[in-house]
Amino acid sequence: MYRIGLDIGATKTKILLISPAGKILRREKILTDSFGSPDPIINRAGDSIEKLIAEEGLQKSQILGVGCGCAGFMDTKTGYIDISPNLKWFKVEFGKKFSKRLGMKIRMVNDVNAAAWGEFVYGAGKGKGIQHLVAVFPGSGIGGGIVCNGKLVEGATGTAGEVGHLIFRENGLLCDCGKRGCHEAYGGGMPMENRMRKLVKEGKSKLVLRMVKGDISRINTRTIADAARKGDKYAKMVWEDAVASLCVLCANLVSVFNPNILVLGGGVIEGNPSLVPVIRRFVKTHSVEYSARAVKVVKSALGGDAIALGAAAMIDADQD
Amino acid sequence: MYRIGLDIGATKTKILLISPAGKILRREKILTDSFGSPDPIINRAGDSIEKLIAEEGLQKSQILGVGCGCAGFMDTKTGYIDISPNLKWFKVEFGKKFSKRLGMKIRMVNDVNAAAWGEFVYGAGKGKGIQHLVAVFPGSGIGGGIVCNGKLVEGATGTAGEVGHLIFRENGLLCDCGKRGCHEAYGGGMPMENRMRKLVKEGKSKLVLRMVKGDISRINTRTIADAARKGDKYAKMVWEDAVASLCVLCANLVSVFNPNILVLGGGVIEGNPSLVPVIRRFVKTHSVEYSARAVKVVKSALGGDAIALGAAAMIDADQD
Missing domain, CATH: 3.30.420.40 (ATPase, nucleotide binding domain)
Known part of the structure; x- marks a missing residue:
């Protein structure tokens, strides 16, 4: 199965489309400029993801899910973000909204926890x-x-x-x-x-x-x-x-x-x-x-x- | 299956015979007085364990293994102890020797690691x-x-x-x-x-x-x-x-x-x-x-x- 990875930074959000073998097939960068609400980024990232999938000739059913790394304190399972100071998000239902918009499973991860796991699976710790x-x-x-x-x-x-x-x-x-x-x-x-x-x-x-x-x-x-x-x-x-x-x-x-x-x-x-x-x-x-x-x-x-x-x-x- | 637990301290070694449900059936205390060699404690603990098993009417085949907690640096899988400062054991094949003496599986664990696991399974973290x-x-x-x-x-x-x-x-x-x-x-x-x-x-x-x-x-x-x-x-x-x-x-x-x-x-x-x-x-x-x-x-x-x-x-x- 293919996967999508997001790195939601304070100014830019990176989106990767990843092959079953862990190869980066496509990459995209969009502005985060969320101004306190996650809606703009949900819409823009949603559009980008759908475009990337289409360009690669894939169906949504071939995507296992979307992993989102961002700074802050969150319920990683539901995607409820309590505080993300650099995104100025407070108590937002990011995961549910994003999942509804895309019709895909969303997994939130604290940004450096995600980086550690990335290094473990694909990088220095492979x-x-x-x-x-x-x-x-x-x-x-x-x-x-x-x-x-x-x-x-x-x-x-x-x-x-x-x-x-x-x-x-x-x-x-x-x-x-x-x-x-x-x-x-x-x-x-x-x-x-x-x-x-x-x-x-x-x-x-x-x-x-x-x-x-x-x-x-x-x-x-x-x-x-x-x-x-x-x-x-x-x-x-x-x-x-x-x-x-x-x-x-x-x-x-x-x-x-x-x-x-x-x-x-x-x-x-x-x-x-x-x-x-x-x-x-x-x-x-x-x-x-x-x-x-x-x-x-x-x-x-x-x-x-x-x-x-x-x-x-x-x-x-x-x-x- | 029953299990045996040891807490090898600098002066005394505690031996517990534990039921499948985690109940302490028997307890024994022996002197450690190892004087730099693990042989005396291996013999004395071996005798005590055999006595405890016999007293409880059990066979050795009913014992899953013996877990030994002690301070120091060791290979927990083989039971090779590199240094245990308070026991004055340096580079001793404790696990293999003890396993041979008893005809049972031995698992070494650092003492406070063992305590943490004990609290997790049976104690404050249960x-x-x-x-x-x-x-x-x-x-x-x-x-x-x-x-x-x-x-x-x-x-x-x-x-x-x-x-x-x-x-x-x-x-x-x-x-x-x-x-x-x-x-x-x-x-x-x-x-x-x-x-x-x-x-x-x-x-x-x-x-x-x-x-x-x-x-x-x-x-x-x-x-x-x-x-x-x-x-x-x-x-x-x-x-x-x-x-x-x-x-x-x-x-x-x-x-x-x-x-x-x-x-x-x-x-x-x-x-x-x-x-x-x-x-x-x-x-x-x-x-x-x-x-x-x-x-x-x-x-x-x-x-x-x-x-x-x-x-x-x-x-x-x-x-x-």
Whole structure:
């Protein structure tokens, strides 16, 4: 059976049509611009999916279902989304509506849980007797996904794998979640950039200001890393905190899960791939020894397709 | 089928004969006194098991197998023990030898993994649609055990659930594992007591010295908690660090696993049961909101039988 995978991002939604063997047959990108309601995206994605199926000469009956990865808290079975902050969806019946519109089965998955499952089925964790995988994706925030005993761990209410909000430093920096000291407040891309912007505004880092030609909106994690390497005191503080946050997080996840593989992805890693060997070294020296020895620390193999592929593959996983 | 469960502790080994319905039919305690070799315990436990079976009027063929919980790093399938520090066993073929002696199937399990599985099958996590359970047992160290999707998580090499060695404070107190800042270095019973003893030896806590009538070997976690409540500055520091370590650990585990239930046990909890509501409140306010709402934080229901019962139940789990 064929499957459809969606990666519903804050600005764009990726749609993949996937063959029974897991090959991407067609891909489409549409605007998300949901403005607080899921209706526009349901209609537009519905049209696109029907077009993709027709173009491939398929019938709807040949599609096993549609897997949708998106950020937020949701009932993964019914597709009821309680909160998806970056889509500004609150208490929306996404799954039922979308399923009705398409006449297909919908499976919702938290975005980085989907990415972890995608990497497990098709990517860095494919084959080789791998049964346990941890994914850490620092992007705007820090997402995570966990596969144990060959199954995705979604937890009691679908919120397992929220690694960004593990406490890194007691009473530390305020996090967007309202609590203090989360890993995300230090190692998430957006908080890291905002922290740097605040320092630049306070006149504390002339170098960074010069690097972005006076436009602080252009500060990204690479700017911070570059300025830190050039010796800027404040950039160094922000960057070193971020590196420490990601290193400690990954070492702790390896200690508690004893995975075969730790997959790193997301914007912060894509923009700063030199973080991979840094995190690898830290994991090898700071995780529980037996787990440190067993784990492979690698970069995401699927990159931007991980979420949509993994969400689609969850339709099969549910039928096991 | 009947099963045998063993809890191999540093000084004593508990042996349970368990009915097909999970009822404890007979219990026996023998000395472990292994002096670095597993042979004495294999012989003594072998004799005891044969006696228990005979007394219950059973044949060996009616026993499904023997589950053995013990601390340390082991190949759970073959029963090869790489290191069990408190038993002083290094690279011993425990499983094969014991299986040969008894003519029965042996299943080794890390002790707190076994306890988690015991609580899941027979104890605090029994029934009620519970599929996800986390156990945190601060005793001498801090052990942990994880059940996800109804299966025990042993990881790639059987060392999953080593929650005591997650990093709590970067570059913090030296831990027995050789690394710095582990939760165990603050919240484990033995490190906590040793830290207090050192402070008393340095003349820093007259109150604690009086409480143990000058014998610092009598300092235990209750002494520390009591002295802290009475306002002793140093006992307060040690105790508050321990409480913070256990609170942060439990909150983090709830955030990452989104379990239905968090089970607290072990000597530190048994000696200081008032920790349970303290940890519960912290988890409810400091874990990821959706996971905090979903979780029940409870005390171990099986107490001292959890390890042996859980190890025995793993024989069934392997056959699923």
